Amino acid sequence: MTRFLTTAALAAVFSAGGGALLTQATAPDGARTALTGAASAQEAEASESAAEVTEMVMGDADAPVEVIEYGSFTCPHCARFATDVMPQIEENYIETGKVKFIHREVYFDKYGMWASLVARCGGQEKYFGIADMIYSTQNEWVRQDSEAGIADGLRKIGLMAGIGQEKLDACMQDGEKLRTLVEWYQENATRDGIESTPSFMIDGELYSNMPYDEFAEILDERVAAAE
Template sequence: MTRILPVAALATAFALGGGWLLEAPRVTPTGIALPGAAAAQEASSEASSDEAPEIIEMVKGDADAPVEIVEYASFTCPHCARFSNEVLPQIEENYIKTGKVKLVYRDVYFDKYGMWAAMVARCGGPEKFFGISDMIYETQSSWVKAGSDQGIADELRKIGLMAGIGKEKLDACMNDGAKLKALVEWYQENATRDDISATPSFIIDGKPYSNMSYDDFAEVLDEHYEAAQ
């Protein structure tokens, strides 16, 4: 389980210009600029509250399923990757596809690379989000070791292109400073309200749970499903 950066520290880092958290690589002849703190702050200061970007809840499964899992995870968290690659497929097969459970995925940010990955995953909208997320988690051990900010940015960009996102749209998503700021604020609100201190963390029908094996998940989900009948 990975401990996350306290919300107050994250907010301070953003307010001070991001530093290690939000600083982005520059444009190169073969690369692209990713959103930095200055761009995010400039975009947000120019927009009114009514124009703030909408943050969409990413939901897998039947919206009316009787049991709800809210997953808090970061794309750079190895434990989150393990859950996504090994445990979630079994939950999906036995609980989500059967209409018993729905999964709500909520981003957690404790480094800039996780934020960049989230920008790519969300670029395709709800229709592509979980497919792109799967690709990001499946290849996490390689793209996080790309060796430089620009290398990691390029690897994430390749994932977006492989998922069928057009180059212009992907570039726009990855340079959307206003969306970045909205996502940070959304994360802060969620993590504070649900007292999230580590990833992955889960809220099942309003009750907090830490990471578990599939067998333990199945036991908990069966209990909640029976209680909902």
């Protein structure tokens, strides 16, 4: 079941030190230096914040079928979908112009929020590549024995994706951006009735997780109906 993270809960994450952990960087001598700014970011109004969030879209904007995935970067089922099912959907439906695919993050915990900031730091161009890296290595970074270890694991993914250290640090300390994303997630998930991950809105109709064969059958029906 989806556990909605409220803005108050998010504030508690920062007050407990979650924001500071995200902004730690390893100095040349191995010391940990906390960058400032996350905890003091101003909270935006929900109506204004939602307009600032970029939809992460893959495929032809004019594709006849739209698929929206609600996925959490800390959800094992989402990771399996990303590695086992998504490559086939991408090859057979997205690259062929049949499907426009949107990924929307769901926030169960602060680690998923941290991962979202890293993935979005690369912008539209790098988002899906970074998301793939986060999902495919989920068992490695999420199982670190400390919060600092988890933050470091996510930071390394961002660096491997070619995001510069300065830009990555700025993204990972952006508390206002995080609040904006949580508000946006809550609005979308409430409207679409999301209660588990991964969940999918296919042309506005809600579906739960499913194997590729079932997914393909639904997509084929939708594509045929659109012709």
